[in-house]
Amino acid sequence: MINTGHKETKINLLDLTPVRNINWEKKEDGLIILLKPKFKHPFFKKYILPYLKKPYYKIKLDAVGSFTWELCDGSLTVKELAKNLGYKFGDKVEPLYDRLSLFLQNLEKNRFIRYKGIK
Numbered sequence: 001m002i003n004t005g006h007k008e009t010k011i012n013l014l015d016l017t018p019v020r021n022i023n024w025e026k027k028e029d030g031l032i033i034l035l036k037p038k039f040k041h042p043f044f045k046k047y048i049l050p051y052l053k054k055p056y057y058k059i060k061l062d063a064v065g066s067f068t069w070e071l072c073d074g075s076l077t078v079k080e081l082a083k084n085l086g087y088k089f090g091d092k093v094e095p096l097y098d099r100l101s102l103f104l105q106n107l108e109k110n111r112f113i114r115y116k117g118i119k
Helices: 042-047 063-071 078-093 096-109
Strands: 017-018 023-024 034-035 054-060 113-115
Touching: 017 096, 023 063, 034 063, 063 078, 063 096, 078 096, 096 113
Parallel strands: none
Antiparallel strands: 017 113, 023 034, 034 054
């Protein structure tokens, strides 16, 4: 359930559309590195971060995570992401919906993604 202000609304994760919310890099081998800023506060982001040698924590994703991350471009629902993962990786990603759900929950918890239409 998601609290939308006045009343709680049930939302099906499979119907949501994830959108990337942070910077990232793609390595030559095709794997993704997420760039999490070391500071969240606007003052530090503006005045300190630009002067750091390493302003980001680098989070390396495996092949499945990298593939999923690239699909989180705001054009596919979670259900469509799952289908693509199934086609690409087959039994390697089973139990598919459980794994995908946990991965997306972690991304959202860390504010690496957001869902279209949800504040």
